[in-house]
Amino acid sequence: MVAEQDARKSAEQRLKKKIEAQQVATTAELSKTVLLTFMGQRYIPSDVLAGRIDDQFSVEIGVRNSGPKAIKGIKVQLVFKNTFGEVISKMHLNIEQAIPPGGEYVWKGSRKINEFIDEDRHLMHLKDGQSSAEMQPTMVVYVDGSTIGNPDAT
Numbered sequence: 001m002v003a004e005q006d007a008r009k010s011a012e013q014r015l016k017k018k019i020e021a022q023q024v025a026t027t028a029e030l031s032k033t034v035l036l037t038f039m040g041q042r043y044i045p046s047d048v049l050a051g052r053i054d055d056q057f058s059v060e061i062g063v064r065n066s067g068p069k070a071i072k073g074i075k076v077q078l079v080f081k082n083t084f085g086e087v088i089s090k091m092h093l094n095i096e097q098a099i100p101p102g103g104e105y106v107w108k109g110s111r112k113i114n115e116f117i118d119e120d121r122h123l124m125h126l127k128d129g130q131s132s133a134e135m136q137p138t139m140v141v142y143v144d145g146s147t148i149g150n151p152d153a154t
Contacts, residue, residue: 033067
C-alpha cells in the first residue's frame with residue numbers, strides 16, 4: 001500500500017515537472033514570436049447623446065510579429081496591478097488580425113464597466129503612473145492553421 005502511494009506521488013511529480021517544462025518552453029516560443037507593448041488605457045463615461053449607454057474601459061496594445069509566419073490571431077492575458085503589485089484586474093483578449101512576418105498592428109478594444117463591481121470601479125479610477133500593465137501572449141494562431149500555446153492558459 002505504501003509502495004503504491006509512493007509510486008503514485010512519484011508519477012505525479014514527474015507529470016508536474018513535464019507540464020511545467022512544456023509551459024516554460026511554450027512561453028519562450030511565444031515571446032520570440034510576438035512582441036506586445038501597452039499603448040494606454042482610458043475610462044470613457046456613458047453619454048447617451050453620443051450613443052454610449054454604458055461606461056467603457058478602453059485599451060490600446062501594439063503588436064509586432066517577430067516570427068517567420070503570418071499570424072491570424074493572438075490570445076493575450078492583460079493584468080493591471082496597483083502601486084503595490086496587487087492585481088486590480090485580469091483580462092483575456094482575442095486579437096483577431098492578420099499580421100505578416102515583421103508586421104505591426106495597434107489593437108484597440110473596450111469593455112463595459114459596472115461602477116458597482118469593485119474591479120470595474122478600480123479600472124475607472126486608474127491613473128498613469130499609479131498602476132502597471134503586464135501582458136503575456138498565451139496562444140498564437142497562424143494563417144496556415146498551426147498554433148503555439150494553450151487557448152485556456154491563465
